[in-house]
Amino acid sequence: SQQGEEDPQALSIQEGENATMNCSYKTSINNLQWYRQNSGRGLVHLILIRSNEREKHSGRLRVTLDTSKKSSSLLITASRAADTASYFCATDARTNAGKSTFGDGTTLTVKP
Amino acid sequence: DAMVIQNPRYQVTQFGKPVTLSCSQTLNHNVMYWYQQKSSQAPKLLFHYYDKDFNNEADTPDNFQSRRPNTSFCFLDIRSPGLGDAAMYLCATSGSGFRGSGYTFGSGTRLTVV
Numbered sequence: 001s002q003q004g005e006e007d008p009q010a011l012s013i014q015e016g017e018n019a020t021m022n023c024s025y026k027t028s029i030n031n032l033q034w035y036r037q038n039s040g041r042g043l044v045h046l047i048l049i050r051s052n053e054r055e056k057h058s059g060r061l062r063v064t065l066d067t068s069k070k071s072s073s074l075l076i077t078a079s080r081a082a083d084t085a086s087y088f089c090a091t092d093a094r095t096n097a098g099k100s101t102f103g104d105g106t107t108l109t110v111k112p
Numbered sequence: 113d114a115m116v117i118q119n120p121r122y123q124v125t126q127f128g129k130p131v132t133l134s135c136s137q138t139l140n141h142n143v144m145y146w147y148q149q150k151s152s153q154a155p156k157l158l159f160h161y162y163d164k165d166f167n168n169e170a171d172t173p174d175n176f177q178s179r180r181p182n183t184s185f186c187f188l189d190i191r192s193p194g195l196g197d198a199a200m201y202l203c204a205t206s207g208s209g210f211r212g213s214g215y216t217f218g219s220g221t222r223l224t225v226v
Contacts, residue, residue: 043202
């Protein structure tokens with residue numbers, strides 16, 4: 001069964017606004033990763049957050065992790081048209097280390 | 113730049129005709145993965161190699177095979193492609209047994225079955 005599930009499935013915002021995507025998972029994890037995928041391309045690793053971390057930042061990206069709720073969020077601040085892509089969370093489960101399971105992704109559209 | 117390269121970017125094959133997709137890496141990562149991604153869906157792990165050790169997912173069809181002749185190369189063989197095998201195939205690598213670095217993906221091969 002799928003480990004990560006993203007919410008919302010699709011998100012449309014104006015350039016300059018913030019975008020928040022959520023990921024929920026079912027079992028205990030070693031870490032959770034966020035990836036971006038532009039249409040027809042491979043996935044690009046954005047951020048990895050370990051189970052003992054609560055928040056990480058990378059440029060305009062902020063990821064939080066709440067292991068008690070088994071959820072994570074990805075915040076993109078001051079969005080740009082170039083941020084238009086699908087965003088996936090992936091979890092490395094403790095019982096399945098080294099094999100990350102991906103959610104269905106959130107499709108983000110940033111309008112100029 | 114160190115990277116993961118997949119060839120070809122687009123592959124058209126006939127129904128039932130064997131096809132091979134290739135992946136190479138210059139990262140010297142010991143783990144290589146093959147994912148299948150259908151339109152608007154999550155990437156689904158088919159199998160992975162930890163060094164030379166092959167690890168198949170329980171629900172990967174027998175029609176899919178893989179070879180890793182050396183650290184740098186990994187191949188996905190589809191013995192008798194069906195229409196349902198049309199998808200994007202993604203190769204990924206990770207180093208040190210995936211201890212906190214995330215995956216590096218290639219650009220993918222889009223497979224069309226006619």
